[in-house]
Amino acid sequence: MTADTSATPSPTPTPTIPPGGICAGDCGNDGDVTVDELILMVNIALGNAPVMDCAIGDTGNDGEITVDEIVAAVNNALNGCG
Numbered sequence: 615m616t617a618d619t620s621a622t623p624s625p626t627p628t629p630t631i632p633p634g635g636i637c638a639g640d641c642g643n644d645g646d647v648t649v650d651e652l653i654l655m656v657n658i659a660l661g662n663a664p665v666m667d668c669a670i671g672d673t674g675n676d677g678e679i680t681v682d683e684i685v686a687a688v689n690n691a692l693n694g695c696g
Contacts, residue, residue, distance in 0.1 A: 637695030639687020641668035647691040655679050655687055 639647040641654055655671045657663040658679040665672050671679050671687060 636670060636673070637690055638673045638683060639668070639671050639690050640695055641671060643670065645695050647687050647695065649691070652684065652687055652691060655684050659684060 637645065637647065639651055639655060641651040642648070651668065651671075654663060654668050656679075658665055658668060658671065659681070665677055665679060668679070671683055673683050673686065674680065
């Protein structure tokens with residue numbers, strides 16, 4: 615008898631998406647956009663932090679945080695996600 619040595623890969627965790635869909639600027643993935651998350655997005659846009667620190671803020675998926683993405687995040691901070 616031989617042992618089965620094949621390993622099953624563990625699934626990659628996926629972020630929880632708020633009921634309304636992806637919430638631009640919700641870096642903490644908790645359903646709210648906070649001032650510290652907006653500041654983080656500005657720092658990413660200025661090149662002071664990597665995009666991976668708030669990948670959900672990069673709604674264009676182009677590896678950058680742009681002004682329109684920050685404006686969308688501010689709207690989400692003011693009006694809520696979803």
